[in-house]
């Protein structure tokens with residue numbers, strides 16, 4: 793009886809579509825509201841540090857003097873607390889996940905000095 797069940801299951805699996813996709817050749821299309829990663833519009837940031845204070849995992853570091861905003865991607869749990877509490881609304885949740893990596897991914901964003909921007913105009 794058991795061998796019959798087993799054979800039936802093997803034949804069914806041989807002729808059905810695989811349950812998994814061939815990653816990375818076949819990319820997943822994420823639903824619109826997936827909270828995959830944090831995006832920043834660094835030009836709008838005022839370096840108030842609110843996102844850093846509201847992050848439950850300590851994934852964000854804000855340096856007001858250097859005008860840098862840093863995120864440790866592997867520490868982020870995609871809770872959206874930073875984006876929900878940013879007074880300038882310059883953070884948003886992108887719907888794709890960071891690429892797999894063998895090392896810790898740290899992204900650093902730096903705002904260009906306003907004087908440098910003015911000089912370039």
Ligand code: SF4
Pocket residue numbers: 832836837838839840841842843844854861877878879880881882883
């Ligand atoms: S809360 Fe918003 S404005 Fe404040 S430091 Fe974070 S990203 Fe910048």
Ligand code: SF4
Pocket residue numbers: 830846847848849850851852863867868869870871872873874875
């Ligand atoms: S989404 Fe949550 S865990 Fe990720 S950086 Fe923002 S507050 Fe921190």
